[in-house]
Amino acid sequence: MPHTAEDKQRAITRLRRIRGQAEALERAVEAGSDCAPILQQLAAMRGAVHGLMADLLDSHVRETLAQQPSPQAVEEMRALLRSYLK
Template identity: 50%
Template sequence: MPHTIKSKKQLLTRVRRIKGQADALERALEQETDCSAVLQQIAAIRGAVNGLMAEVLEGHLREHLDAHDLPLEQRRNDLEQVVKTLRSYLK
C-alpha cells in the first residue's frame, strides 16, 4: 500500500490547511491588507508546502528506496525520479 494512501487523512488535512491559507492570502490582497501581513501569510504558506513536501518525500524515500524486496534497477529508477522532482521543486 503506497505511503500516500496510508497517510491520506493527514496529507489531506495539510492540503486543506494550505488551501485555507491561500484563500486568506487572496482575501488579504483583495482588502489591500498591509504588506507585512501579506508577506507573513506568504511565508506561512511556503512553510506549509515545504512541510507537506518533506512528509511525502520521506514516505516515498522510505517506501521505494529502502525497500530491499524491490529490484536494484527499480530502486535506481525511483531514485532518478526523486532527484528530478527535487531539482524541479528547488528551482
C-alpha cells in the same frame, strides 16, 4: 501519493490548511491590507507547502527505495529532489 491511511489524512489536513491560508491571503489582497501581514501569511503558506512536500517525499522514499531500489527508481528520486530543492 501517501501510502498509508494516516499519511493520506495528514496530507489532506495540510492541504486544507494551505487552502485556508490561500483564501485568507486572497481576501487580504482584495481588501488592500498592509504588505507586512500579507508577506507574513505568504511565508506561512510557503512553510506549509514545504512541510507537505517533505512529508510526501519522505513517504515516497520509504515506499520506493526501502524495497530493492531499481536504477529507474533512484533516477526518479533524484529528479524529484532536484525539483524540490530549486
